[in-house]
Amino acid sequence: MSDVILLAPHDDVAVATRDLVPGESVTTGDGESDGNPTVVVVRDRVPRGHKVALRDLPLGSEVRKYGQVIGRTTRPVPAGSQVHVHNLEMPRMPDVPGASDAASDYAYATEHRELPVPEGERPTFLGYRRADGRVGTRNYVAIVTSVNCSASTARFVADQFRGRALAQFPHVDGVVALTHGSGCGLVPTSEGGRTLLRTLRGYAAHPNVGGVLVLGLGCEMLQVDALVAEAGIPADTLVRRLVIQETGGIRATVRAAVAEIEAMLPELDARRREVCDVSDLVLGLNCGGSDGYSGITANPALGVASDLLVAYGARSVLAETPEVYGAEHLLTRRAVSPEVGRRLIDRIAWWREYAAAGGGTLDNNPSPGNKAGGLTTILEKSLGAVAKAGSADLAAVYQYAEPIDTPGLGFMDTPGYDPVSVTGLVAGGATVVVFTTGRGSVLGCKPSPSIKVATNTAMYLRMHEDMDLNAGRIVDGTASLAEVGREIFDLVLAVASGRETVSEELDLGQDEFQPWLLGTVT
Amino acid sequence: MSDVILLAPHDDVAVATRDLVPGESVTTGDGESDGNPTVVVVRDRVPRGHKVALRDLPLGSEVRKYGQVIGRTTRPVPAGSQVHVHNLEMPRMPDVPGASDAASDYAYATEHRELPVPEGERPTFLGYRRADGRVGTRNYVAIVTSVNCSASTARFVADQFRGRALAQFPHVDGVVALTHGSGCGLVPTSEGGRTLLRTLRGYAAHPNVGGVLVLGLGCEMLQVDALVAEAGIPADTLVRRLVIQETGGIRATVRAAVAEIEAMLPELDARRREVCDVSDLVLGLNCGGSDGYSGITANPALGVASDLLVAYGARSVLAETPEVYGAEHLLTRRAVSPEVGRRLIDRIAWWREYAAAGGGTLDNNPSPGNKAGGLTTILEKSLGAVAKAGSADLAAVYQYAEPIDTPGLGFMDTPGYDPVSVTGLVAGGATVVVFTTGRGSVLGCKPSPSIKVATNTAMYLRMHEDMDLNAGRIVDGTASLAEVGREIFDLVLAVASGRETVSEELDLGQDEFQPWLLGTVT
Ligand SMILES: [Ca+2]
Ligand SMILES: [Ca+2]
Numbered sequence A, B: 001m002s003d004v005i006l007l008a009p010h011d012d013v014a015v016a017t018r019d020l021v022p023g024e025s026v027t028t029g030d031g032e033s034d035g036n037p038t039v040v041v042v043r044d045r046v047p048r049g050h051k052v053a054l055r056d057l058p059l060g061s062e063v064r065k066y067g068q069v070i071g072r073t074t075r076p077v078p079a080g081s082q083v084h085v086h087n088l089e090m091p092r093m094p095d096v097p098g099a100s101d102a103a104s105d106y107a108y109a110t111e112h113r114e115l116p117v118p119e120g121e122r123p124t125f126l127g128y129r130r131a132d133g134r135v136g137t138r139n140y141v142a143i144v145t146s147v148n149c150s151a152s153t154a155r156f157v158a159d160q161f162r163g164r165a166l167a168q169f170p171h172v173d174g175v176v177a178l179t180h181g182s183g184c185g186l187v188p189t190s191e192g193g194r195t196l197l198r199t200l201r202g203y204a205a206h207p208n209v210g211g212v213l214v215l216g217l218g219c220e221m222l223q224v225d226a227l228v229a230e231a232g233i234p235a236d237t238l239v240r241r242l243v244i245q246e247t248g249g250i251r252a253t254v255r256a257a258v259a260e261i262e263a264m265l266p267e268l269d270a271r272r273r274e275v276c277d278v279s280d281l282v283l284g285l286n287c288g289g290s291d292g293y294s295g296i297t298a299n300p301a302l303g304v305a306s307d308l309l310v311a312y313g314a315r316s317v318l319a320e321t322p323e324v325y326g327a328e329h330l331l332t333r334r335a336v337s338p339e340v341g342r343r344l345i346d347r348i349a350w351w352r353e354y355a356a357a358g359g360g361t362l363d364n365n366p367s368p369g370n371k372a373g374g375l376t377t378i379l380e381k382s383l384g385a386v387a388k389a390g391s392a393d394l395a396a397v398y399q400y401a402e403p404i405d406t407p408g409l410g411f412m413d414t415p416g417y418d419p420v421s422v423t424g425l426v427a428g429g430a431t432v433v434v435f436t437t438g439r440g441s442v443l444g445c446k447p448s449p450s451i452k453v454a455t456n457t458a459m460y461l462r463m464h465e466d467m468d469l470n471a472g473r474i475v476d477g478t479a480s481l482a483e484v485g486r487e488i489f490d491l492v493l494a495v496a497s498g499r500e501t502v503s504e505e506l507d508l509g510q511d512e513f514q515p516w517l518l519g520t521v522t
């Protein structure tokens, strides 16, 4: 078992996996060449989850963790010392938020990291290739509702296809009712209207959806026909529409909808998975119920898997703007172009205004609990969230629910709130989601599978029926970051090919459809 | 069949129930003494739904409809003329919105209407009397969720009790999962947090709920224990709590929750309805999918029923602030005290700011479609919505989801959006809701029954399986306002005593639980 975790080669600090005491020697690194001393003698008490200096750090030194500067020493720090609030402060650099809000203070596209394609055979998975060339990992019927008033009806219809009802259609994964609380007085051209419309269209056109039934009440602003128009639905997706007020009420609509879906099933069940290249995958990255281990186990392990996918040419998308806040200046440097970097900063500026209009501030500073857990600065905290995205260049920035159309690592602007964030990613076209959690979040996201990665072993054991993989082994010292990263990568491919996640076994993922509702409710 | 509808005695105009042509004579009134000429000779073409003058109106005359001034003539208008935008404009009065926003321009508590208790035996209904003295009209088990993360689990549990599962417990009306999209990062002391907490507590303590299971994930801000504390749950309500992260995940929680509810059922099934006075009723008033007939059929008929309830000492609550906007100065005059009137104006001021912060305005002016349908001024439009509340004094103004604790007519501040508005009323303690609709809204609202009243016969026939009562007969001329109002009153008592509404037969009302989500989502 390793005493410490090194999060990136050449880091100045490592994270203790147990309480360290003065005088003991600890071994760093995971056996690979990482440019660090292999043995350090501990000088202070360093609690589990806290940082220990790997080399002498003179006054004013930049201190690196995750390969990034997380602060500057405020006194000389000898190797083996604890590094925390008493000897580390936020770096004063021109492009650090707080110094100034001007976008010109950020550096854009100044870093570039080549992620070489691993040697050996290219990985593949078994997916559903759709008429527009995109590849699904599931084959669902989606009932897309234009308004809350058709929500109950949509659920009544979906309920008819639960349990054994689809037993004779083994290539159809289910019928999912996508219901929400909006759509009535919403002006389709308002920001809230456009966001909801983009979300609903993204689901209607999703490659994991073979057939779609669009269901409205009739008197809503967001009309069924307008929803389907320009949704970019693949030509081979079966599309049906029903409007309750035209169909004669709820009972009549349930009967008609069940008949429409029954008529689709034989054709949908004839679809077959085929061998697809790994680059056809679209991965959504997310976390929820984070704890002190998220940033040192599950998140960086997911970053390893994301980098592998990006190296092969797949798409992988980070999200949750408020949780990334404080590290956006590092993402702008990783942007492939100044334009991409500026799109990110535009979204950050939007969030500052949004938070101010709500009477708050966009605050991602470490809380007292965070500090007790070992997090010293806002940068370090945000880097723990950004770690899910590995080290790839940032190829694209998407608005909420915008189509994910660019190979490589992307960033989608979403709230941090789990169901709302994941709904945006799936609407954008994510066909697999990996969700890291410390406290035990239980999110599913039909029609896409969500792989749950536990950050710590205690929670994994307590909630093993709800977790797919235990990254807590990294802090237990029984597996390396690289090993768990590879396991996540392999699991993504297996799940993409049809292996059920625990949330699918539990039939979760319908209630978690939660579009971002912007704008006032009147 | 009547050619015109007179909405209040002494009105200056009546509404045509068919297209009227010059030269014909029409009979006004419904056979009661109403202070109007009984026959008027029509001078203009007056389309169905439009207004005809009942007497000569000199230039500058105040014109009354609903017993209220809806405008002032801009030229002399002879009896039998059409009254519309060409000869009527908004009155210029010091307390009309737009003249000034200052609360001092409103008149408070200047009008008082005595509603005499009708002669004869007092009506009663069969209700469930709870330990705190309140009376329920249903006997539900409610699963109250503290966060979206327990939504799927709550539904899995409720699903176990659907269909025939409760057949052996005939005095238990169902198990309803009250799920929502919020609760995670929500600060309980913020405006949004307080509003959600009040809503969830209102349902947990609702007299239609005999047993409540409060279900959380564990890591949410809004904790299960804080939710139950100070909820004012009656002493005889059975209360259970479960937290997924403490119970060992979803499967274990579903098992535990089903067992907890099964254990409640025999005790709940032993409860019996008893004879209760009509004054124990709490009625929620609402409308949705309104049309040109709402303000002349279903809404004023509901006003007749509401006035009867208020006369007997029951509670009846109007809502939907944005739809009342423009007539609030009439409600302030009807307020029982200046304090009550000012509470209303405070909420109007809040809405103006809320709308402005969202980049819009609080706009209830008649649209071109409204004008084509016969509505001339904002006052007239708002009066059509306010008509649901009859003519009683305004005894109380409630914030969203606040306990409805004052006998008489109340007003609750809610959005106009149907599910959000009705959720606030039920949270406040409404045990029956009457919902008027022109287009055919299909709203249910477990654990309270909702009575659907159609404004027109064509829709009623098209969607008869979704409507409880047809007020379109008023404009067809086959029933009077007073008659339909009495029918609504009788139906409220029958439904309160256990008669199923169509939405209950259809098992609607779980998805329509939509708390008002205020504040920013991060
Ligand atoms: Ca399956
Ligand atoms: Ca999150």
Ligand SMILES: [Ca+2]
Residues within 6 Å of the ligand: A109, A110, A111, A112, A113, A333, A334, A335, A336, A337, A393, A394
């Ligand atoms: Ca770059």
Ligand SMILES: [Ca+2]
Residues within 6 Å of the ligand: B173
């Ligand atoms: Ca029943």
Ligand SMILES: [Ca+2]
Residues within 6 Å of the ligand: B286, B287, B288, B289, B320, B416, B417, B418, B421
């Ligand atoms: Ca409404």
